[in-house]
Amino acid sequence: MILKNQEDADKSMTFTFQVINETVRLANIVPGIFRKALRDIQFKGYTIPAGWAVMVCPPAVHLNPAKYEYPLSFNPWRWEGVELNGATNHFIAFGGGLMFCVGTEFTRVQMAVFLHCLVTKYRWNAIGEGNIVRTRGLQFPDSFYVQMKVKD
Numbered sequence: 001m002i003l004k005n006q007e008d009a010d011k012s013m014t015f016t017f018q019v020i021n022e023t024v025r026l027a028n029i030v031p032g033i034f035r036k037a038l039r040d041i042q043f044k045g046y047t048i049p050a051g052w053a054v055m056v057c058p059p060a061v062h063l064n065p066a067k068y069e070y071p072l073s074f075n076p077w078r079w080e081g082v083e084l085n086g087a088t089n090h091f092i093a094f095g096g097g098l099m100f101c102v103g104t105e106f107t108r109v110q111m112a113v114f115l116h117c118l119v120t121k122y123r124w125n126a127i128g129e130g131n132i133v134r135t136r137g138l139q140f141p142d143s144f145y146v147q148m149k150v151k152d
């Protein structure tokens with residue numbers, strides 16, 4: 001991870017939060033969010049009958065090439081200047097609406113603390129090339145090995 005500048009890292013941690021946004025965009029732990037249609041819904045020429053369950057798939061939303069250029073690339077800079085206060089039509093890592101995740105800010109802080117410790121205290125190298133599979137989530141079927149060393 002390349003920190004843009006020291007002031008950034010020390011104070012607002014702007015870039016760290018861009019890294020976090022990009023991480024939950026690409027490696028979301030939630031394969032689906034479920035809702036129930038309370039009445040017949042017309043959607044793009046289809047009718048979703050009342051009572052049917054609808055599954056929204058955040059990873060599909062997050063890989064939309066119309067919204068995210070090179071959607072499979074890990075690019076924290078795409079979040080530069082973007083203020084995320086909750087969900088948008090194109091970012092639903094923590095859900096949205098009435099059931100929006102209550103753990104969002106806690107999660108962001110946890111990830112920021114983890115990243116801070118990782119970057120400031122350790123060096124690491126990926127060993128070999130793990131097979132990355134993107135189904136509805138992110139999987140490493142053959143494992144993925146990383147060598148960690150405490151910084152001098």
Ligand code: HEM
Nearest residue numbers: 029030033034093094095096098099100101102103106107
């Ligand atoms: C990376 C971490 C996390 C992700 C990606 C995540 C994602 C989500 C999503 C997508 C929903 C919406 C579910 C829906 O609409 O049906 C949700 C709801 C919820 N999350 Fe999280 N979550 C995370 C961490 C946490 C943590 C750390 C907590 C608690 C400390 C938490 C507590 C909750 C609760 C209680 C709800 C239900 C809110 C409601 O129904 O009003 N989450 N989460």
